[in-house]
Amino acid sequence: MKGRTIILDHLDGREAAALMVDGQLDDFLIESDAPAPGTIYRARADRPVKGQGGMFLSTPDGSAFLRQVKGLAPGQLLLVQATGYAEPGKAIPVTQKLLFKSRYAIITPDAPGLNLSRSIRDDAERDRLLEIAHDTMGDAPFGLILRSSCAGAGEDDVAEDIARMAGLASEVLNDFGTETETLLDGDGPHALAWRDWTDPAEIVTSAQGFSDHGVLDAIAAAxxxxxxxxxxxxxxxxxxxxxxxxxxxxxxxxxxxxxxxxxxxxxxxxxxxxxxxxxxxxxxxxxxxxxxxxxxxxxxxxxxxxxxxxxxxxxxxxxxxxxxxxxxxxxxxxxxxxxx
The missing domain is CATH 3.40.630 (Aminopeptidase)
Structure with missing residues (x-):
């Protein structure tokens, strides 16, 4: 079967998403018990790792590890974001460089300025998107990256996405709690599919979608x-x-x-x-x-x-x-x- 098809379904009770390209399983996402990448914590510095320049942190989901630490003392609170899944028995990998990522926009609190994906080469389109970005961001202190999926997207859709991510970033960064806390959960498979699989595709959300489109057979082979x-x-x-x-x-x-x-x-x-x-x-x-x-x-x-x-x-x-x-x-x- 030719073309791209995105199937949103569940597998063994877990939320899952599959991308079929010309009848072949090209990508697959499934919900995990572990915290998803993108999760943001208010964490507490626990103990440094001498010789590695890192620090173990305490989070509601267990121990996390932050690399390249400078000027961080045990007991100090800080905001960190999970960058990936932890290996079995190891700490969650995290970073202090927070990203608020959506379909069209990425808010970068630590990197001010407005930037466009380099894959958008048309000058008129770049000018259009930059105008939307300036109008929507106003005097917000955050940086913004407009993703390649913005090309050809409607003005209202892009502006709404920018405003939503900027508002979320402001909410998280201005949460001044005094205990460790999960401030933002990472996106699940269906949200990731909407966010990252942006090329034109047929969307299937019906029950038994995996079975009807050959996803189960492809998973078994994988x-x-x-x-x-x-x-x-x-x-x-x-x-x-x-x-x-x-x-x-x-x-x-x-x-x-x-x-x-x-x-x-x-x-x-x-x-x-x-x-x-x-x-x-x-x-x-x-x-x-x-x-x-x-x-x-x-x-x-x-x-x-x-x-x-x-x-x-x-x-x-x-x-x-x-x-x-x-x-x-x-x-x-x-x-x-x-x-x-």
Whole structure:
């Protein structure tokens, strides 16, 4: 089935959202028991970590860890925002750089100024959006980023979104409580789908939507390690406690270029496979054999694939053993842990 379809449904009693592109599951979000990224806390500094420049904090949801701390004393209250899901047994990763993010607008309290997404290139459209931003923000002390989804959007829709996020930011920042507290919950799957899946798509909200559109079968396939690649190869994605191992096999192809073709297919398919499985952290690729002269073309393909991905991923580089390493933000909860 051609085209984009967004299905909003529930799976095992949990809110979930699926994005199908040309009949293939391209993205999947599911509610977790853990606090969602974007959650804002009034936290209390607990104890510093010597040698790492970090501080453990107390929150209503348990311990959190803040990196690159300066001038923060134990017992001090501060506002922080969850940046991802915690690894099992570890503290929630948080930052002091708060973002209030919606479909069209991102309010940046610590970075004043009005900015537009660089993907909006039309001068007339940029002028139109900047005028809306100036009129709506007025003399508000916050910064604003207008997202790429603003292009072509109605003036009232953009202005309403900006005003709502600016009001929310003001409410949170002016909450001067004296105890640890959750001030804002992170967005759930349905809200995230509305916020981030902005390209034109059919929206399905009916009961049994996952079953009717093949989402359940795609989820079952993603529960296994094997991921088919174009050209007949396969990659096996296996999370361990320390890292995520990805093994690339050429399959039945025995030609001299089999390794290069399988590795390029892996580069193209890997972001979607990680998104659907909800995987992040350290990732090590055990690629199919290929000449060193082809490494640059592989890196170029990998960089292009992750450029369009929704989760921040750093391409770290090659190891002495010839593996390729990545570091990916844990912005989703692992699908296997939810459905186990």
């Amino acid at each position: 529960g296994g390690a094997a991921e088919p690649l174009a050209g007949g190869g396969r990659m096996f994605i296996e999370p361990t406690r320390a890292l995520i191992a990805v093994d690339v096999n050429t399959g039945p192809d025995s030609s001299l270029a089999a390794g290069v073709k399988a590795n390029l297919a892996c580069a193209k398919a890997l972001p979607r496979a990680l998104r659907v499985r909800g995987l992040g952290g350290q990732i090590t690729l055990d690629l199919a054999p290929m000449p060193k002269k082809d490494r640059r073309s592989f890196e170029t393909a990998l960089r292009a694939a992750f450029r369009a991905d929704s989760e921040e991923t750093a391409l770290v580089g090659w190891t002495p053993l010839g593996h390729y390493e990545l570091q990916r933000r844990r912005g989703r909860t692992p699908l296997a842990g939810i459905l186990a």
